[in-house]
Amino acid sequence: MTTATLARLARRGLQTATHAPPPPPPPMMGMGAMSSMGRKPRPEGDIGSVFASLSGEEAAVLPARFRDLKRAIINDADKAALTASWGRLTTRLARAADEIEGAQQAAVPTVAYDDLIHADAGTIAKIKRAGALVLTDVVPRAEAEQWLAETEDYIKANPQVKGFPADDKQVFEVYWSKPQLAARAHPRSMAAQRALLSLFAGTPTASVSLSSPLTYADRLRIRHPGDSRFALGPHMDGGSIERWEDATYRSVYADILAGRWEAFDAFSEIEARAAAKQNMYDGAGACGIFRAFQGWTSLSDTGPGEGTLRVYPLIREQTAYTLLRPLFRELKSRAEVGHEAYLAPENWVLDTESTAFPGAPPARSQEFNDDTHPHLQLSRAMVSIPRVRPGDQAWWHADTIHAVESTHTGKGPSAVMYIPAVPMTPVNAEYVRDQAVGLRAAVPPPDFPGGQGERGFTGTGGEADVPAGGRAAMGLEPFALDGSAAERAAREQANAIFGFAK
């Protein structure tokens, strides 16, 4: 594919763009198209403009330099070790599909708030194995129900609000309602974020703090019974091709790419993850921060089949397969040899010839289906998370393959506020600093489709509505300088980025 074709594809992803198309892709691997500074405003729109799975885009052939990238990765490794590891992995995935299909919701751990805060080794192991969990009893049920009532009132009072789909709005371009400000700063929610961040091993350093989470302002969803339009297919956020192309990002997966996927620890390398370039092609749906866990807080009683989250609940296996998949190609097609022989290790060889990175087009999320990633057996191995009640939370690791149930067959709203767990890093603090400008002006945060947002709405929350315990995490006041020396240094750095003098 030519550079012009790539640029055209990128433009197609920005259908509502009113500004110039993004710059052409960088000529060399490892060079980002954008720096973290110089954030440019996003065009107006809704969530439908940012997901390839909602846009029906076809796969495109990547330019030749992606073959060079693949060759470089393969040549860096011991080829025999890589091939042997693929065999072990695909065998494991076949067993995993059986296990997950048998376990269904039990494949995703349900952990009570107190058991996370005082987690024992068994609980930690369960969470680390799955890479996803339902966390119960975080916010009192009555409080979460009150948030939903207030949110519905806010939406009713402001019928001009944007949302997806436009004729039956369910994912709202709402970032600054008072209940969202309260939910993001809820002390038990912030404690849960700290506990989840602490699962990422590592010595505290001056650049990453896991004990001072920052707050990311995101949308909210109130899905209606019967809806089948807000259906996101299996995907992984945090970029697509960047996982291979950016050398820092790639280093997170060094064990996998060296043929040692069993040694891969999804909860290490926090520094590299935090410094990785997740957005080299100015993706319309890209996230400007590093979220160690994505998550949402439920405002409703929602079980499987009721429009909830689906995940592949084995983080090591699915990440290993995602990273190894482009390095291998099939010898014979499924149509030629049938399902089992198609998946068998002997039907797959190292691919140093094609430019294919299945499901990983530049400027899009990494996506998965039975053609691009057949060994995952997604139709069996993606499971809906266990039932949640108002005040419970769903959490999934940055690399978890996730989807949204295609149809909501329940009777009530399936309502969530998206609130992730964000470590304190310089890049994240810069984003939070810029995000605060959005709060003050009642316009969308930098990552989201731009425009007038909630400006002129009735009842929008403002700076004064952010509760005391959550103000520093929003960049509205400096962090107290206490804790270990490394923690103090990280906080001092964030305070300086926020613009607070020493």
Ligand SMILES: [Fe+2]
């Ligand atoms: Fe996602």
